[in-house]
Each structure stands twice: as C-alpha cells, then as structure tokens.
Amino acid sequence: MSGENEVEPAPPAPVALGTIGKEWLRLGCIGFGGPPTHITLLRRLCVEDREWIEAKEFEDAIATTNLLPGPASTQLAIYCAWRLRGWAGAVVGGLCFIVPGLALILALSAVFLASHPPDWILGAAAGAGAAVPAVALNAAWRLVPASRQRIGNKPTEKTRWFLYGLVGAAAAATVGPYLVLVLLACGGTEILVRRAGRPMAPRSMRAFFPAVVLHGAVSGGLGALVWVAFKVGALSYGGGFVIVPLMQHDAVTTYHWMTGGRFLNAVALGQVTPGPVVQTVAVVGYAAGGIGGGLLAALIAFTPSFAFVLIGGRHFDQIRANGAVEAFLTGAGPAVIGAIAGSAIPLGLAFDHLWQIPVLAGGILWLFALRKGVVSGLLIAGAIGLVIVLAGAPV
Numbered sequence: 001m002s003g004e005n006e007v008e009p010a011p012p013a014p015v016a017l018g019t020i021g022k023e024w025l026r027l028g029c030i031g032f033g034g035p036p037t038h039i040t041l042l043r044r045l046c047v048e049d050r051e052w053i054e055a056k057e058f059e060d061a062i063a064t065t066n067l068l069p070g071p072a073s074t075q076l077a078i079y080c081a082w083r084l085r086g087w088a089g090a091v092v093g094g095l096c097f098i099v100p101g102l103a104l105i106l107a108l109s110a111v112f113l114a115s116h117p118p119d120w121i122l123g124a125a126a127g128a129g130a131a132v133p134a135v136a137l138n139a140a141w142r143l144v145p146a147s148r149q150r151i152g153n154k155p156t157e158k159t160r161w162f163l164y165g166l167v168g169a170a171a172a173a174t175v176g177p178y179l180v181l182v183l184l185a186c187g188g189t190e191i192l193v194r195r196a197g198r199p200m201a202p203r204s205m206r207a208f209f210p211a212v213v214l215h216g217a218v219s220g221g222l223g224a225l226v227w228v229a230f231k232v233g234a235l236s237y238g239g240g241f242v243i244v245p246l247m248q249h250d251a252v253t254t255y256h257w258m259t260g261g262r263f264l265n266a267v268a269l270g271q272v273t274p275g276p277v278v279q280t281v282a283v284v285g286y287a288a289g290g291i292g293g294g295l296l297a298a299l300i301a302f303t304p305s306f307a308f309v310l311i312g313g314r315h316f317d318q319i320r321a322n323g324a325v326e327a328f329l330t331g332a333g334p335a336v337i338g339a340i341a342g343s344a345i346p347l348g349l350a351f352d353h354l355w356q357i358p359v360l361a362g363g364i365l366w367l368f369a370l371r372k373g374v375v376s377g378l379l380i381a382g383a384i385g386l387v388i389v390l391a392g393a394p395v
Contacts (some may be wrong), residue, residue, distance in 0.1 A: 014085070015052065015084040015085055015089070017085060017088060017089065017092050020081050020084060020085055020089050020092050020093045020096070021092050021093070021096050022096075023045055024077065024081060024092070024093040024094075024096040024097045025096040025097075025099075025100065027041050027042065027045065027077065027097055028096055028097040028098065028099060028100040028101060028274060028275060029100045029274060030274065031097075031101070031274040031275055032272075032273075032274050032375050033373065033374070033375060034073070034271075034276070034277060034374070035071075035072060035073035035276070038073035038074075038076070038077065038276075039062060039073055039076065042058075042073075042076060042077060042080055043058060046058060046080050046084075052080075052083070052084055053080060053083055053084075057083075058080075060316065060317070060320065061076055061079050061080070061316065062076060063320055064316040064317075064319055064320045065079065066329075067319060067320060067325055067326075067329055068308050068319075069233075069234055069235055069236055069237050069304070070233050070234065070236060070278070070304055070305045070308070071233075071276035071277070071278040071302075071305060073276060074094070074097065074098065074275075074276045074278070074302065074305050075305045075308060075309055077093060077094060077097040078090050078093060078094040078097075078305060078306060078309045079309045079313055079316075080093070081093025081094060081097075082309050082310065082313050083313075087310055090306065090309055090310055090313075091306070094302075094305070094306055094309075097275070098275060098276075098279075098298070098302060100274055100275065101273045101274040101275025101276070101279050102275065102279055102282055102295075102298050104273045104274070105269050105270065105273045105275075105279050105280075105282050105283060106282055106283075106286060106291060106294045106295075108269050108273070109266075109269065109282070109283045109286040109287075109294060110286070110291075112125050112262075112265050112269065113258070113262060113265070113283070113286060113287055119389055119390075119395050120386055120389065120390065122389065122395040123385045123386045123387075123388060123389025123390065123393075123395050124382040124383070124385050124386040125261075125264075125265040125268070125382070125385070126261065126264075126265075126352065126353060126356060126385045126389070126395060127356075127359055127381045127382045127383065127384050127385015127386060127388065128264075128265070128268040128272070128378045128379070128381050128382035128385065129261060129264030129265050129267070129268050129350075129351075129356070130264075130351065130356035130357075130359035130360050130363070130381055130385065131268070131359060131360060131362075131363030131366075131377055131378055131381035132264050132267045132268055132271075132347050132378075133343075133344035133345075133347040133348045133360055133363075134344075134360055134363035134364045134366075134367055134368075134377070135241075135267075135271060135363070135367070135374050135377070135378070136241050136244065136340055136341065136343050136344045136347060137341055137344050137364070137367075137368075138367040138368065138374065139241045139340050140241070140337045140338070140340040140341035141341075141368070143333075143336070143337045143340070144337060147161070147333045147334050147337055148161060150329075150330055150333065151330050151333075151334070160189075160190070160193070160331070161334045162334075164186045164189075164190075164331055164332075164333075164334040164335045164338065165334040165335065165337055165338035165341075166338060167182060167185075167186060167335060167338065168182060168183065168186065168334065168335030168336060168337065168338030168339040168342065169338035169339065169341050169342030170338075170342065171245075171335075171338075171339060171342070172244075172245035172338070172339040172340070172341075172342030172343045172345075172346075173245075173342040173343075173345040173346060176245035176246065176248055176249035176250075176343075176346065179242075179245050179246055179339055180231065180235045180236075180237075180246065182335060182339075183237050183242075183332045183335050183336060183339070184332070186331045186332050186334070186335035187237075187327075187328035187329065187330075187331040187332035187335075188328070188331070189331055190327045190328065190330050190331025190332075191324055191327045191328055191331070193327075193331075194323075194327045222289070222296075224250070224254075224255050224288075225284075225285055225288045225289060225293060225296065225297055226296070226300050228246075228247060228250045228251070228255075228281070228284065228297070229281050229284075229285065229296070229297040229298075229299075229300035229301040230300050230301070230304075231246055232246060232247060232278055232281045232301045233278065233281075233300060233301035233302060233303065233304045233305065234304040236278075237329075237332050237336055241277065241340040241343060242336050242339050242340055242343075243277065243278060243280065243281070244267060244280075244340070244343040244347065245339055245342065245343045245346065247263075247280070247281065247284055248260075248263055248343070248346055248347070248350075249346075251263055251266075251284045251287065251288075252350070255288070257284060257287040257288040258284065258287040259350075260346075260349070260350025260352075261350055261351070261352045262287065263284075263350060264347060264350055264351075265283075266280050266283035266284060266287070267280055267347070268378055268382075269283055270283065271374055271375065271378055272375050272378050272379065278301055278302070279298065281297045281298065281301045282294040282295075282297055282298045282301075284297060285297025285298065348360065353393070353394055353395070355388055355393050356385075359381050359384055359385065362381070362384070363377055363381055366380070
C-alpha cells in the first residue's frame with residue numbers, strides 16, 4: 001500500500017547532538033534580522049557548507065513551514081535538526097536556536113520594564129517604539145508580491161485578495177483578540193469558493209473554533225497568560241507581526257499587564273534581538289509575572305512548533321500538496337498581510353508623546369524610501385529618542 005511507503009527520509013549520516021547544539025546555538029546568537037536571516041543561515045549551514053540536506057528538500061521544508069501557524073523560521077530550524085538526529089536533534093537544536101534570543105529579551109525586559117528606569121532608558125525605548133508601526137507596514141509590504149502571485153491574476157481572484165486584506169486590516173485595528181476568527185473565516189471562504197458551492201467547511205477548520213471561543217472564559221491570572229501565549233504559538237497564521245494585534249488588546253486592555261507604550265517597547269525588543277519575533281510574548285509574560293511569567297509564556301508559545309515538527313515532520317510532503325491547505329492559506333494569507341498593516345493603527349495610537357510622530361515618519365522614510373534594515377532603523381530611532389529626552393523633551 002502507498003501509505004506503507006510514507007516514511008521519513010533517512011538522514012545522510014549521523015550527526016552528533018553536540019554538533020547540532022553548537023551550530024544551532026551559534027545561529028541563535030547571530031540570527032538578527034528575522035526569518036530571511038534565519039533561512040539564509042540555515043541554508044548556508046545545512047545545504048551549502050555541511051551538505052546535510054539536499055537543496056530541494058530544504059526549499060520544500062521552507063514552503064511547508066510557511067503553511068503552518070507559528071514562527072516559520074523557528075519551525076524550519078527545528079525541522080532541519082530533526083532530519084539530522086530525530087526527536088533528540090529537534091529538541092536540542094530547537095532549544096539552542098531559541099534560548100539565546102530568549103535570554104537576551106528577558107534581560108532587556110528587566111531593564112526596560114523596571115518600575116523606575118532612568119530617563120535615558122525611557123527615551124531610547126520611546127524612540128524605538130515610535131518606529132514600530134513603520135516596521136509593521138514594512139513587514140506587510142514585503143509579503144504582498146508572493147501573496148498576489150499565489151491567488152492568481154483573474155479579476156475575481158484579485159478582488160478576493162483585496163477584500164481578504166481589507167477585512168484583515170479592519171479586524172487588526174478594531175477586534176484584535178478575535179483576529180484568529182477573521183483569518184479562519186477568510187481561509188474558509190477561499191476553500192468554499194474553490195469547492196464551487198459545497199456548504200461544509202473542513203473538520204480541521206471547525207476544530208479551531210471551540211478553542212478560540214474559550215477566550216471569553218479566561219478571566220485573568222496564570223490561565224490568561226497561558227491562553228495568550230498559546231494563541232501566539234498555535235493560532236497565529238503568518239507568524240511574525242501578525243501576533244501583534246493578537247497580543248496588544250489582551251496585554252494592554254483586557255488584562256492590564258502593560259501600558260500601550262510599554263507594549264511598543266516589547267515589540268521593538270522582539271525585533272532587535274536574535275531569534276523569532278514571537279519572542280515578544282516573553283516580554284508580555286515578564287510584564288504579567290516576572291521572569292517566571294516570561295519563561296512560561298515562551299514555553300507555551302514555542303511548544304506547538306516542536307509538536308508540529310515532531311508529529312508531522314514525516315508528512316510535510318502531504319501537507320504541502322493538500323488542496324484544502326493550499327486554498328486556506330491562499331485566503332488567509334492576504335488577511336494576514338492586512339492584519340499586519342492594520343496593526344500599525346493601534347500601535348500608533350499607543351504613542352505617549354507628540355515627538356514620536358516625526359520619529360515614525362523617519363522610520364517610514366528609512367524602511368521604504370531608503371530601503372534600509374529593520375534592526376538598524378530601530379536602533380537609530382532609539383538613539384534619536386535618547387537625544388530628544390536628554391535635550392529636555394518629556395518622557
């Protein structure tokens with residue numbers, strides 16, 4: 001039977017766990033710049049330098065991890081380690097990839113979220129935070145070409161793409177904690193359109209709804225933190241900045257763990273530290289419960305990524321070839337892009353000072369007109385905020 005032949009591909013040669021730990025730890029320390037940097041570093045290590053994984057398989061793994069919810073580049077790092085040494089390699093490689101950025105972001109959280117940080121810290125944080133909406137717009141813009149190509153060039157397809165994006169943007173700006181429902185609805189709509197009127201959505205989609213509805217039953221405390229982190233890790237299609245509207249309403253409005261300005265700081269810290277942007281949830285966890293809360297939030301948020309690879313790694317080819325999955329992501333993709341762009345609105349409304357507006361304008365110029373990097377832009381914005389505060393501006 002064909003199912004008997006669907007086994008995971010054998011690694012080309014045994015790789016010591018110590019080697020995996022050392023190399024993935026190195027990647028975790030130098031992985032500034034988000035998913036593009038992570039993918040480049042992993043390709044150089046696994047495909048070009050060590051020749052552990054064939055180029056085609058690596059590209060297929062990129063495509064498949066982008067179909068999964070959660071941080072795609074982290075899942076790619078876990079998958080590559082899994083290919084080399086099974087579940088033990090996945091755990092060692094994944095942890096070594098995540099821990100450096102997590103340790104740094106928690107250390108910075110202790111500084112930036114302290115009860116009475118010095119003014120220069122507050123100025124640098126407010127300056128970097130002011131550029132965050134520009135980073136969100138830039139992240140959305142970079143996703144547009146591939147998403148437009150994916151849905152097709154027919155007028156009806158272009159119209160659906162635009163509508164999905166518009167709905168996602170409106171949802172991010174207005175109903176942040178329920179954004180997952182909107183993404184699921186857009187993906188489900190595309191499935192229905194492609195099935196030419198079949199009335200029933202796939203069971204795999206319906207299974208998400210009871211979990212999402214549980215949001216209203218979580219009143220606060222540890223359970224609330226676990227739920228917020230779970231949404232980030234398991235329900236955030238598109239990864240990266242799509243987690244921002246998922247977290248902002250919960251962290252700022254619902255549970256009052258942090259102010260809007262401090263949430264901007266959290267997003268900025270997630271951008272300037274190595275590792276995935278999802279580690280922003282560790283800052284939210286720190287605000288809710290100190291170091292323990294930050295570690296718990298990270299554990300909950302990253303566990304689904306390990307589960308997806310350990311349970312589904314051998315089935316990645318089938319996942320990528322599944323027509324329903326492809327249709328769902330084709331519909332949810334533009335909604336994710338819209339949500340990322342739409343998150344710039346509540347992020348901008350969280351500004352505490354008028355001087356942050358020209359800093360935001362400078363960030364837009366830096367990223368769009370000059371086409372410079374995100375990390376350097378945030379660092380420059382932070383330096384500008386520091387100078388402005390030292391010159392006597394309010395903080």
